[in-house]
Amino acid sequence: MPDAWLRLTLAPGVGNTSLIRLLTAFGSPEAVLASGRAALAAHLSPAQCDALLAEPDGAQLDAIHAWLAQPGNSLLTLADEDYPKNLLEIADPPAVLYCKGRRTLLNQVCLGVVGSRNATPQGLRDAEAFAHALSDAGLTIVSGLALGIDTAAHRGGLAGAGSSIAIVGTGLDRIYPASNKPLAHQLAENGLIASEFPLGTPPLPNHFPRRNRLISGLSRGVLVVEAAPDSGSLITARVATEQGREVFAIPGSIHSPLARGCHALIKQGAKLVESAADILDELAWQQRLTPAAPAAALSDPVLDALDGAPTTVDVLALRTGLTLDALSAKLLALELEGLVAPLPGGRYQRIH
Amino acid sequence: MPDAWLRLTLAPGVGNTSLIRLLTAFGSPEAVLASGRAALAAHLSPAQCDALLAEPDGAQLDAIHAWLAQPGNSLLTLADEDYPKNLLEIADPPAVLYCKGRRTLLNQVCLGVVGSRNATPQGLRDAEAFAHALSDAGLTIVSGLALGIDTAAHRGGLAGAGSSIAIVGTGLDRIYPASNKPLAHQLAENGLIASEFPLGTPPLPNHFPRRNRLISGLSRGVLVVEAAPDSGSLITARVATEQGREVFAIPGSIHSPLARGCHALIKQGAKLVESAADILDELAWQQRLTPAAPAAALSDPVLDALDGAPTTVDVLALRTGLTLDALSAKLLALELEGLVAPLPGGRYQRIH
Numbered sequence: 001m002p003d004a005w006l007r008l009t010l011a012p013g014v015g016n017t018s019l020i021r022l023l024t025a026f027g028s029p030e031a032v033l034a035s036g037r038a039a040l041a042a043h044l045s046p047a048q049c050d051a052l053l054a055e056p057d058g059a060q061l062d063a064i065h066a067w068l069a070q071p072g073n074s075l076l077t078l079a080d081e082d083y084p085k086n087l088l089e090i091a092d093p094p095a096v097l098y099c100k101g102r103r104t105l106l107n108q109v110c111l112g113v114v115g116s117r118n119a120t121p122q123g124l125r126d127a128e129a130f131a132h133a134l135s136d137a138g139l140t141i142v143s144g145l146a147l148g149i150d151t152a153a154h155r156g157g158l159a160g161a162g163s164s165i166a167i168v169g170t171g172l173d174r175i176y177p178a179s180n181k182p183l184a185h186q187l188a189e190n191g192l193i194a195s196e197f198p199l200g201t202p203p204l205p206n207h208f209p210r211r212n213r214l215i216s217g218l219s220r221g222v223l224v225v226e227a228a229p230d231s232g233s234l235i236t237a238r239v240a241t242e243q244g245r246e247v248f249a250i251p252g253s254i255h256s257p258l259a260r261g262c263h264a265l266i267k268q269g270a271k272l273v274e275s276a277a278d279i280l281d282e283l284a285w286q287q288r289l290t291p292a293a294p295a296a297a298l299s300d301p302v303l304d305a306l307d308g309a310p311t312t313v314d315v316l317a318l319r320t321g322l323t324l325d326a327l328s329a330k331l332l333a334l335e336l337e338g339l340v341a342p343l344p345g346g347r348y349q350r351i352h
Numbered sequence: 353m354p355d356a357w358l359r360l361t362l363a364p365g366v367g368n369t370s371l372i373r374l375l376t377a378f379g380s381p382e383a384v385l386a387s388g389r390a391a392l393a394a395h396l397s398p399a400q401c402d403a404l405l406a407e408p409d410g411a412q413l414d415a416i417h418a419w420l421a422q423p424g425n426s427l428l429t430l431a432d433e434d435y436p437k438n439l440l441e442i443a444d445p446p447a448v449l450y451c452k453g454r455r456t457l458l459n460q461v462c463l464g465v466v467g468s469r470n471a472t473p474q475g476l477r478d479a480e481a482f483a484h485a486l487s488d489a490g491l492t493i494v495s496g497l498a499l500g501i502d503t504a505a506h507r508g509g510l511a512g513a514g515s516s517i518a519i520v521g522t523g524l525d526r527i528y529p530a531s532n533k534p535l536a537h538q539l540a541e542n543g544l545i546a547s548e549f550p551l552g553t554p555p556l557p558n559h560f561p562r563r564n565r566l567i568s569g570l571s572r573g574v575l576v577v578e579a580a581p582d583s584g585s586l587i588t589a590r591v592a593t594e595q596g597r598e599v600f601a602i603p604g605s606i607h608s609p610l611a612r613g614c615h616a617l618i619k620q621g622a623k624l625v626e627s628a629a630d631i632l633d634e635l636a637w638q639q640r641l642t643p644a645a646p647a648a649a650l651s652d653p654v655l656d657a658l659d660g661a662p663t664t665v666d667v668l669a670l671r672t673g674l675t676l677d678a679l680s681a682k683l684l685a686l687e688l689e690g691l692v693a694p695l696p697g698g699r700y701q702r703i704h
Binding site (some may be wrong): 126250252260266 | 474478602603604605606607608611612615618619623624626627
């Protein structure tokens with residue numbers, strides 16, 4: 001089974017959006033590969049068809065299998081039950097995630113912490129202190145393993161009672177920047193490093209914005225610690241808002257260039273925060289920690305696949321193995337029973 | 353005429369709210385004084401009636417007349433045409449304002465600038481720089497002549513192309529703090545000092561909150577520069593919000609105690625500002641500078657008395673000399689013609 005996912009995601013020139021379209025149309029990666037050129041041509045360019053139908057690169061697959069055989073390494077696909085629920089909500093969930101470390105962290109309550117690579121010493125201390133306190137409150141701190149604020153955020157997350165996840169824009173065998181290899185090692189031991197990019201992928205500029213959508217997508221909210229007005233952190237914050245995530249920003253002196261990005265965010269509606277407690281208040285964290293009353297035991301493959309997070313019909317089809325027709329009928333029945341509710345954008349939500 | 357206003361406002365134990373009630377009931381200060389004890393008793397306690405009907409203190413009146421005879425000094429009453437329009441909008445407009453300096457400034461577009469008496473050197477520089485730039489844009493800077501941010505704000509306002517008004521909580525012959533006497537002198541020469549409190553009134557703690565309602569009431573908005581979380585500036589900001597004024601706050605480091613008040617305001621909805629331009633943008637200042645198209649010449653005492661600012665029927669009665677019955681009939685006619693509109697709280701607004 002992983003091989004079909006690998007062949008799809010390794011095909012050159014076939015991006016994640018195309019893959020999601022194919023998986024939706026054919027139901028599984030195996031069905032995509034078995035469908036034949038004529039069926040694929042309805043969804044892909046001739047060059048993409050060629051790439052997808054080409055003989056797989058045995059050496060590359062062998063290398064991935066060898067990597068996956070090492071302790072702590074794994075591949076998570078969109079069809080896996082422990083695929084992060086929060087990523088199912090975003091517009092472009094990655095078909096696969098290469099994981100090194102505790103992949104169960106992906107379904108913990110996460111908070112993104114991002115900011116400048118050229119942060120001030122105070123900014124670094126603030127990022128680490130906020131991340132440490134939020135981790136102690138049980139949150140998992142998500143960042144991008146960059147220098148500056150990212151590094152401080154990971155350190156704080158690992159130091160607290162919670163943990164930390166690095167989402168990187170390279171293959172997991174290509175840690176960037178090299179100076180963060182020791183931190184990457186700590187994350188692999190006590191937290192998690194994850195990437196949607198195949199092993200061997202070098203640091204490419206256009207991969208970092210794609211990576212950022214996962215930092216915010218995994219998270220309930222994103223904290224921006226220090227950011228210049230043209231910082232990539234502001235793009236992450238914008239994407240977070242588009243994904244319906246909270247954005248938090250730490251203010252600073254009006255004479256500090258690295259406060260300007262945070263001030264711009266606050267002017268646009270981000271929450272000004274002075275302490276980790278401000279963030280926890282805003283997330284109503286204590287409330288969330290209260291376990292929900294146990295519902296009457298209802299076991300149903302579609303309800304189980306919904307799992308509390310709004311999910312598209314396409315993803316539900318992958319998760320349940322049902323045809324779209326069968327799934328639609330089932331969803332309608334569940335909706336009439338008041339057990340699921342349709343949401344804008346073709347998503348369904350389980351009602352408890 | 354001023355003597356009747358003075359006798360009313362000098363009567364011990366008769367507060368501004370009681371005076372407004374009496375003026376509304378009887379139509380003018382002379383009518384109040386001529387109404388007799390039986391009529392007054394419906395509105396005042398016996399002690400207040402005694403105070404109001406007692407023989408006036410001739411020496412005190414003489415002292416006020418002597419003060420008023422000095423160049424630059426004047427008394428502005430609620431019935432005067434150049435009584436500040438913005439104060440007519442607030443819940444408790446002062447019956448009289450003692451003025452020293454350019455009282456026409458009271459009807460300029462004003463911005464309150466307030467903050468800590470124990471400001472940091474950076475806070476003082478910021479207050480002066482913002483006030484200077486806003487004054488250069490044509491705004492009149494209003495503050496309270498206190499040490500710290502108030503002093504810096506007045507200096508900046510006087511240095512710019514606009515000017516500055518100090519609203520004080522003492523009699524105008526009792527400048528407080530004494531170290532600000534040179535600044536008070538500059539304000540009297542090039543700006544304005546005003547007070548609702550009679551000459552000789554010492555600095556009393558309960559007068560300062562009353563004074564603050566005039567700083568915000570005169571202003572289109574209030575800028576808070578540095579403030580501790582328990583600062584009186586936050587009360588001014590709250591009153592400003594209740595009066596429908598904008599509140600602006602300058603952020604600072606989360607490690608600066610004097611930024612906490614500003615951060616609390618921003619969390620409650622105040623606008624974070626990094627520059628004078630941010631404030632001017634928010635006030636749509638350029639737009640306001642564009643003169644309105646001249647309306648067809650409509651001359652009517654009630655319309656003239658409305659003058660663009662929402663005004664209560666009570667104040668309109670004072671301004672026009674009409675009885676409440678005559679005024680009500682007139683207002684209804686103007687409303688039917690689409691020339692005035694009733695607002696919540698018994699106010700009327702002229703429609704242009």
